[in-house]
Amino acid sequence: MPKTLFDKIWEPHEVADGLIYIDLHLVHEITSAQAFEGLRLAGRGVRRPDKTLATADHNVPTDGTPAARLIAEEMSRKQVEALEHNCEQFGVPVYSLGSGRRGIVHVIGPELGLTQPGMAIVCGDSHTSTHGAFGALAFGIGTSEVEHVLATQCLLQRRPRTMRINYAGGLGRGVTPKDLILATLGRLGTHGMIGYAVEYAGAPVRELSMEGRMTVCNMTIEGGGRAGMVAPDDATFAYIEGRPGAPEDFAAAVERWRELPSDDGATFDREVEIDASEISPMVTWGTQPGQVVEVTDPVPDPATMDSAPDREAAERALAYMALEPGTPMRDILLDRVFIGSCVNSRIEDLRAAASMIAGHRASGSVRAMVVPGSEQVKAAAEKEGLDEVFRAAGFEWRSSGCSMCLGMNPDVLGEGERCASTSNRNYEGRQGKGGRTHLVSPQMAAAAAVEGRFVDIRDWS
Amino acid sequence: MEAVEVIEGKVSVLDRADVDTDQIIPKQFLKRLERSGYGEFLFYDWMRDGEIELEPNPILLTGRNFGCGSSREHAVWALRDFGFEAVVAPSFADIFYVNCTKNGLLPVILDEEHCLGIAEAGEARIDVDEQTVDFAGGVVRFDIDEEIKHRLLHGLDDIGTTLQRADEIDAFERAGGADRGPVTTSL
Numbered sequence: 001m002p003k004t005l006f007d008k009i010w011e012p013h014e015v016a017d018g019l020i021y022i023d024l025h026l027v028h029e030i031t032s033a034q035a036f037e038g039l040r041l042a043g044r045g046v047r048r049p050d051k052t053l054a055t056a057d058h059n060v061p062t063d064g065t066p067a068a069r070l071i072a073e074e075m076s077r078k079q080v081e082a083l084e085h086n087c088e089q090f091g092v093p094v095y096s097l098g099s100g101r102r103g104i105v106h107v108i109g110p111e112l113g114l115t116q117p118g119m120a121i122v123c124g125d126s127h128t129s130t131h132g133a134f135g136a137l138a139f140g141i142g143t144s145e146v147e148h149v150l151a152t153q154c155l156l157q158r159r160p161r162t163m164r165i166n167y168a169g170g171l172g173r174g175v176t177p178k179d180l181i182l183a184t185l186g187r188l189g190t191h192g193m194i195g196y197a198v199e200y201a202g203a204p205v206r207e208l209s210m211e212g213r214m215t216v217c218n219m220t221i222e223g224g225g226r227a228g229m230v231a232p233d234d235a236t237f238a239y240i241e242g243r244p245g246a247p248e249d250f251a252a253a254v255e256r257w258r259e260l261p262s263d264d265g266a267t268f269d270r271e272v273e274i275d276a277s278e279i280s281p282m283v284t285w286g287t288q289p290g291q292v293v294e295v296t297d298p299v300p301d302p303a304t305m306d307s308a309p310d311r312e313a314a315e316r317a318l319a320y321m322a323l324e325p326g327t328p329m330r331d332i333l334l335d336r337v338f339i340g341s342c343v344n345s346r347i348e349d350l351r352a353a354a355s356m357i358a359g360h361r362a363s364g365s366v367r368a369m370v371v372p373g374s375e376q377v378k379a380a381a382e383k384e385g386l387d388e389v390f391r392a393a394g395f396e397w398r399s400s401g402c403s404m405c406l407g408m409n410p411d412v413l414g415e416g417e418r419c420a421s422t423s424n425r426n427y428e429g430r431q432g433k434g435g436r437t438h439l440v441s442p443q444m445a446a447a448a449a450v451e452g453r454f455v456d457i458r459d460w461s
Numbered sequence: 462m463e464a465v466e467v468i469e470g471k472v473s474v475l476d477r478a479d480v481d482t483d484q485i486i487p488k489q490f491l492k493r494l495e496r497s498g499y500g501e502f503l504f505y506d507w508m509r510d511g512e513i514e515l516e517p518n519p520i521l522l523t524g525r526n527f528g529c530g531s532s533r534e535h536a537v538w539a540l541r542d543f544g545f546e547a548v549v550a551p552s553f554a555d556i557f558y559v560n561c562t563k564n565g566l567l568p569v570i571l572d573e574e575h576c577l578g579i580a581e582a583g584e585a586r587i588d589v590d591e592q593t594v595d596f597a598g599g600v601v602r603f604d605i606d607e608e609i610k611h612r613l614l615h616g617l618d619d620i621g622t623t624l625q626r627a628d629e630i631d632a633f634e635r636a637g638g639a640d641r642g643p644v645t646t647s648l
Contacts, residue, residue, distance in 0.1 A: 012641075015633045018608060019623065023642030031532065033494040044620070047630075053645040059492060075492035082494055093645050101648075114643045126532040126556060140556050142534035143496075144563035144619070152623045153639075154630055158606060160555075190479055191526035194552055224529060226555050245643040288479055288529075309478035309524055316477075406531075408488045425530060427483045429506055 002263035005231050006162050006197045009137040013120045020157050023119040025149050026105045027054035027092065029083040031124030035147035036086035046090040047153045053114065054087050054094040056080045057104045059408040062371050062398035066098050076409065103374020103400045106130040106342040110214065111376055113243025117232035117257040122149055127342050127424065129220040133213035135232030135260050137197065140221065160197045160226040161269040167202035169277030174458035177212035178344060178422070178441035180204065181219040182282040182292045184274060190290040193225030196270065199262065200230050204276035210239040211348035218343040219424050222289040231261035283329050283454055284426045284439040286317035293329060295444065295456045301325035320428050321436050330454050334420050336413060337368035337449040338431070339442055341405035341423035345373030349422065349442040350381050354389040356446035356457065362394040363452030369396040369411070371403040395449065407432045420448040462565045464616035468547045469586040470519035472579055478524035482557065485528065485536040499535055500542030517544030520587070522580050524550060528557025537564045547587050549594070551576055562609045563619065569594060575601045589614055
């Protein structure tokens with residue numbers, strides 16, 4: 001019987017019905033403290049520290065603070081120090097402040113070659129779906145489950161349903177992977193993927209780089225999806241080869257990985273068709289990622305929406321965002337620009353943003369910042385001179401971390417400030433209480449910084 | 462975890478769809494190292510701004526896709542600390558739903574029509590074993606995974622239960638199931 005990519009990963013990971021084995025467990029400071037404490041209280045250990053890796057990313061300052069003990073904000077300092085202490089006590093490898101391998105957990109997993117096809121990967125973070133870009137089954141879990149995986153290397157898990165999104169055509173000029181996933185969320189809604197493991201398929205996905213595939217899979221959770229995945233291919237293998245975590249017998253691994261893509265005739269619980277050539281650069285207008293329009297559109301009118309929950313949500317969102325229906329998106333003035341987060345902070349994202357602004361300067365009314373996804377991304381960008389491009393254009397060049405994606409560190413929006421952000425969530429207060437977030441691609445964010453408002457990058461130079 | 466069998470009492474209504482965990486417990490409260498003490502920060506911004514008012518009744522009734530977004534279990538700890546024992550909604554985000562079941566907060570999925578009925582009734586009785594919600598508008602049945610139900614009814618410790626199956630995990634690892642994937646300790 002033909003199998004899906006999902007089936008081919010799920011089945012060999014079943015220790016028993018409803019109990020699956022985890023190949024890689026990524027840990028960070030925000031969702032692990034209570035799990036380690038639970039182990040201590042019960043006198044339990046970590047079953048497989050060699051399949052576990054920790055890093056500090058969510059609340060770390062991006063000012064280059066070189067060690068946990070030097071973090072100025074007391075609660076953040078205690079939390080990162082607790083992570084270091086817990087990892088030491090339980091034998092878990094950790095890349096904390098001062099390590100050249102530290103970074104956003106979903107950036108460093110792939111970067112170190114730890115994220116590989118066919119693996120089951122979990123992390124106490126909803127954007128774990130990112131790793132599915134490599135043909136892995138990867139999803140976020142809560143702290144109780146983090147503790148469960150630390151203690152048993154297994155997870156109690158019901159088999160999700162499967163969905164395949166088939167993209168046809170090709171992405172137009174100036175249309176990025178971020179636009180592909182934002183348009184998909186606009187189509188399916190923020191609850192359209194609940195309960196599904198989603199496979200992204202079709203030529204437009206095949207043509208994406210690994211960074212682009214990670215961007216798409218990352219935002220699966222914004223549609224409520226359990227996991228997002230892309231079948232592994234030569235681009236996947238080339239990305240992994242030579243990285244520190246790559247398998248020793250790489251050729252043998254590739255041979256196994258080639259068996260993973262969904263078989264012809266495999267059936268999914270749901271299939272969706274989307275024409276990628278119809279997608280334009282996208283901008284969110286509301287307080288959920290699915291509240292999104294093309295940059296050339298106006299702010300939508302809630303009165304035209306059919307469903308009552310959608311209409312009420314739109315009305316509340318517009319009030320929060322201080323937007324009037326009918327206002328062209330391109331007339332919206334910006335105070336801040338943020339380029340970073342686990343969806344768009346990799347070297348390719350920074351190159352794309354830098355290519356837009358070379359020779360330009362950020363608008364005098366905009367404060368723009370770039371936060372690389374990891375210390376390795378930062379070093380690579382500096383080697384290419386990207387930091388100079390950003391600095392010359394008036395952008396702040398920071399150290400790595402989650403930063404203003406969720407504002408747990410000092411990088412936050414002020415009350416009422418409006419931001420073009422390459423991150424993945426535009427919830428109320430996400431980037432700072434009263435802050436107003438518009439999600440866009442790195443290219444759109446960079447151009448918006450220069451103009452002080454949104455522009456259609458397809459006819460902007 | 463305490464056993465959850467019957468939840469009975471008044472219903473607090475939060476008439477909103479797609480409520481994300483950032484609203485349930487904002488980021489500034491995620492830096493604490495404990496599992497308790499989050500109740501006073503529940504819906505912090507909405508409560509402080511007077512946008513919503515909620516009584517700590519046993520049952521919270523709300524809109525579709527409740528608990529979407531971040532995996533933060535602090536959201537469940539806050540709801541539980543505040544006093545809620547069950548949340549009734551047309552749908553839940555997956556991670557949030559699982560987090561509820563790990564903390565004895567009963568998630569109940571019912572269609573919009575019955576949710577409206579329960580909101581109007583203002584009180585209800587939920588029987589986990591019978592899988593029913595009894596309210597002024599009638600008795601309605603809800604679905605719940607048998608395994609999850611068993612664990613809730615008996616207040617089982619998931620980790621302890623899985624550790625009793627260590628032989629199975631050992632056998633799986635010996636059979637080569639654990640050979641997949643990288644070794645993080647030798648990078």
